[in-house]
Amino acid sequence: MNALPPDFPHDTIWASLPVPAFLIDPLDRIADINPAAEQFLNTSSRMLKDAPFLDRLAVDAPLDQAFARVRADQSVMFINTVDVSGGNAAPVQCDMQVAPVIRQDGWLLVLMEPRQIAGRLGRAQAVKSSARSAIGMAEMLAHEIKNPLAGITGAAQLLSMGLTPDDQELTDLIVAESRRIVALLDQVEQFGNLRPPERRAVNIHDLLDRARKSAMVGFAANMRITEEFDPSLPPTWVDGDQMLQVFLNLLKNAAEAAGKGGGTIRLRTFYDLSLRLRRKDGSGNPLPLQVEIIDDGPGIRPEILPDIFEPFVSGRENGTGLGLALVSKIISDHDGWISVDSVPGRTVFRLSLPIAPRDRGPRADTGDPAK
Numbered sequence: 412m413n414a415l416p417p418d419f420p421h422d423t424i425w426a427s428l429p430v431p432a433f434l435i436d437p438l439d440r441i442a443d444i445n446p447a448a449e450q451f452l453n454t455s456s457r458m459l460k461d462a463p464f465l466d467r468l469a470v471d472a473p474l475d476q477a478f479a480r481v482r483a484d485q486s487v488m489f490i491n492t493v494d495v496s497g498g499n500a501a502p503v504q505c506d507m508q509v510a511p512v513i514r515q516d517g518w519l520l521v522l523m524e525p526r527q528i529a530g531r532l533g534r535a536q537a538v539k540s541s542a543r544s545a546i547g548m549a550e551m552l553a554h555e556i557k558n559p560l561a562g563i564t565g566a567a568q569l570l571s572m573g574l575t576p577d578d579q580e581l582t583d584l585i586v587a588e589s590r591r592i593v594a595l596l597d598q599v600e601q602f603g604n605l606r607p608p609e610r611r612a613v614n615i616h617d618l619l620d621r622a623r624k625s626a627m628v629g630f631a632a633n634m635r636i637t638e639e640f641d642p643s644l645p646p647t648w649v650d651g652d653q654m655l656q657v658f659l660n661l662l663k664n665a666a667e668a669a670g671k672g673g674g675t676i677r678l679r680t681f682y683d684l685s686l687r688l689r690r691k692d693g694s695g696n697p698l699p700l701q702v703e704i705i706d707d708g709p710g711i712r713p714e715i716l717p718d719i720f721e722p723f724v725s726g727r728e729n730g731t732g733l734g735l736a737l738v739s740k741i742i743s744d745h746d747g748w749i750s751v752d753s754v755p756g757r758t759v760f761r762l763s764l765p766i767a768p769r770d771r772g773p774r775a776d777t778g779d780p781a782k
């Protein structure tokens with residue numbers, strides 16, 4: 412991620428937010444509203460400045476309690492399907508989020524997303540018409556489960572307010588487990604959002620380097636990642652964004668396997684002309700570009716190794732088992748190949764990829780007769 416330039420105007424972020432947003436001061440007064448909120452309420456921010464939020468907006472939920480709770484817990488609260496009206500306008504059904512403002516004691520951020528029936532229908536139809544069968548259904552289901560789940564979480568948070576610490580443990584459990592389900596559903600949605608690859612001639616080393624850098628500032632901060640690249644490799648023929656996702660998933664697994672102690676990951680590329688993917692129709696697709704991601708962690712548990720690319724196969728307590736399933740789907744969409752070899756101390760994931768057609772790569776105008 413690039414750092415923001417020092418003179419970046421932060422108020423443009425506020426102005427660009429596509430959902431109505433309210434900044435609330437410690438006394439529940441409206442300190443600011445963004446342009447989307449002005450539009451939503453059909454008023455100007457000046458008209459509402461310093462007005463008590465709960466007087467100006469009619470919301471059919473115990474918002475005062477919700478505010479108190481968010482201030483006490485410093486965690487975000489979701490309140491789903493509430494009717495909101497400001498002034499004389501007819502009430503609109505919204506999903507709300509109330510978030511504490513970081514390092515500003517007592518300040519809150521309220522976001523409202525109007526629920527639009529038309530928008531929801533549109534989405535369902537798009538999925539249907541693209542006939543993405545089972546995975547389309549799963550994505551839709553994931554999307555539909557997340558809404559009521561956010562409602563359950565919000566209700567549990569409201570409920571917990573009057574409870575004894577013992578009983579609060581139970582509502583906390585509801586909240587924590589709901590968050591886990593949301594994380595799982597997010598990954599299911601990733602599958603559904605997978606488009607057919609948009610292939611371009613791509614320098615694989617640039618991609619690997621981007622994956623390495625982004626891993627090093629995040630989940631792999633305690634790892635050493637080395638590069639052993641064959642600089643003479645021609646460009647590969649892939650969807651760069653999807654391939655980046657592949658590398659990140661593999662790096663993440665290696666970092667998670669290594670644990671807190673850290674370890675070393677080697678990124679290796681080389682040429683191997685012997686590999687060819689045979690299709691059902693007998694045609695063969697050469698896959699000469701090899702990328703290996705090698706770690707020195709404990710290795711993949713032998714009992715799950717044969718099924719490692721199947722969805723929901725995980726060897727970790729909080730794993731979803733979807734990381735490698737997504738990797739394998741992306742690679743097969745590219746007509747590529749992935750294999751794994753693992754013993755304690757050495758786990759190798761090898762990707763075999765096609766090279767870009769000659770007339771599409773950066774070498775197109777070197778004098779070769781192009782089509």
Ligand SMILES: Nc1ncnc2c1ncn2[C@@H]1O[C@H](COP(=O)(O)OP(=O)(O)O)[C@@H](O)[C@H]1O
Binds near residue numbers: 708709725731732
């Ligand atoms: N580099 C690795 N070293 C050891 N185990 C691994 C490695 N990569 C994957 N695994 C095992 O494979 C399982 C499945 O991985 P994945 O599909 O990404 O799902 P998740 O990470 O959610 O468990 C992991 O839970 C882990 O047990």
Ligand SMILES: [Mg+2]
Binds near residue numbers: 735
């Ligand atoms: Mg994983």
